[in-house]
Amino acid sequence: MITRQRAATADVAGDTRDAAPLERQADSLHRERGTRVRRRRVRAAWLFLAPMLVVLAAVAGWPLVRTFWFSMTDASLASLEGAQFIGFENYLVFDNGWYGIMADPLWWQSVWNTLYFTVVSVALEAMLGVIVALVLNARFRGRTLVRAAVLIPWAIPTVVSAKIWAWMLNDQFGIINHVLLGLGLIDAPLSWTADASLSMWAVIIVDVWKATPFVALLVLAALQMLPSDCYEAAKVDGIHPVRVFFRVTLPLIMPALLVAIIFRALDALRVFDVIYVLTSNASSTMTMSIYARQQLVEFQDVGYGSAASTLLFLIIALITVVYLYLGRRQLGGGS
Structure with missing residues (x-):
């Protein structure tokens, strides 16, 4: 056996x-x-x-290469064909002193203005967009009408909305000063777009008013796709709604929120129209795009303006790559 x-x-x-x-x-x-x-x-x-x-x-590659080439020349609008190669002199050169765009204090002021505008406006748009999306996601009478009304600022062309706000912010007959004076919040009319201490905040307010519905729309789409069983379980367990938002809702909508922030940050870094309509070439609100346009159009210096445009592209590309890398590590757990 x-x-x-x-x-x-x-x-x-x-x-x-x-x-x-x-x-x-x-x-x-x-x-x-x-x-x-x-x-x-x-x-x-x-x-x-x-x-x-x-x-x-x-469409994009050839103009970019051509812009980089012009930035290495002394081209002007009057003589594009007769441009001479000068290397990196438009960027930085030493000739009994430093010259070039990277030695121009106005350029660095425009860089700071652009970054400040981007960080503040996008942060406000992200926070307000989430709040608006949460409100629109709730059930109440007339929700469809409110959703349609919220999208109106985003649907209006930027130049048109900027011009409307320019009239509203006018220091002589603008309705904003009229309301503030009527409420007793100010003693005299404010020059919103002319005062260097107020102009940046004026353009930020206008941009937030226009772009917040875009963020809210993306976040609302993410909210409507969330599973309901998580919230039912949290309600049964008696968890506070604020804790549910930070522990459940926010992590689930974070991918959509990151997409909205990326798109808005790219738009804000190359902002031109809303600031140019409200404050034109004022140094207190001049961005990199407005600086490049001033060199190209008003000063007719194609080489110098192309150098500014090239640096603008490089800065936006660098910030985008870093942001995408950090966002991917956060969403992927460091993988």
Whole structure:
């Protein structure tokens, strides 16, 4: 009996040893088949993306290369064909002193104005957008009408809304000063767009008014896709709504909120129209885009203006890459 049991055990062990290589072979074939499928999908994706990449290279790549080339020349609007190559003199050169765009205090002032405008406006838009989205996500009578009304500022063209606010902020006949004087909050009319201490906040208010509905729309779409069982469980457990928001809602809507912040930050870094309509070329609100436009159009210095445009592109690209990297690490847990 013992001999037969040992023989049966040996047969089972032999079958197991024989089956192990077969399982490894099957796993290897499965992985190889999956690799082929992934490669086929990657090739198909590149095939579909190829027309878009060609158009993008023609529409965006060539103008960017041409702008960089002009930044290395002394080109002007009067003589583009006769431009001479001067290297990096438009950027920085030493000739009994430092000259070039990177030695221009007004350029660094415009960089600071752009970054300040971007950080403050996007932060306010993100916070207000989440609040508006939470309100619109609640159930109340007339919710559809309120949702449509909230989108009106975003639907109005930027130049039109900036001009409307320019009239409202006028120090002589603007309705903003009229209301503040009527409420007794101010003693004299304020020059919102002319006073250097108020002009930046004026353009920030206008931009927040216009762009907050965009953030709210993206966050609202994310809120409507959240699972309801989490909130039902939190309600049963008696968890405070504020804690539910920070522990459940905010982490779930964070991907959509990050997308909204990225788009708004890109728009804010290259802002031009709203600031130019409200304050024109004022140094207190001059951004990098307005600085480049002043050099290109008013001073007709294509080389210097192209250098400013190139630096603007590099700064935006660097900030975008860093933000995407940090956002990916946060969402992916550091992977």
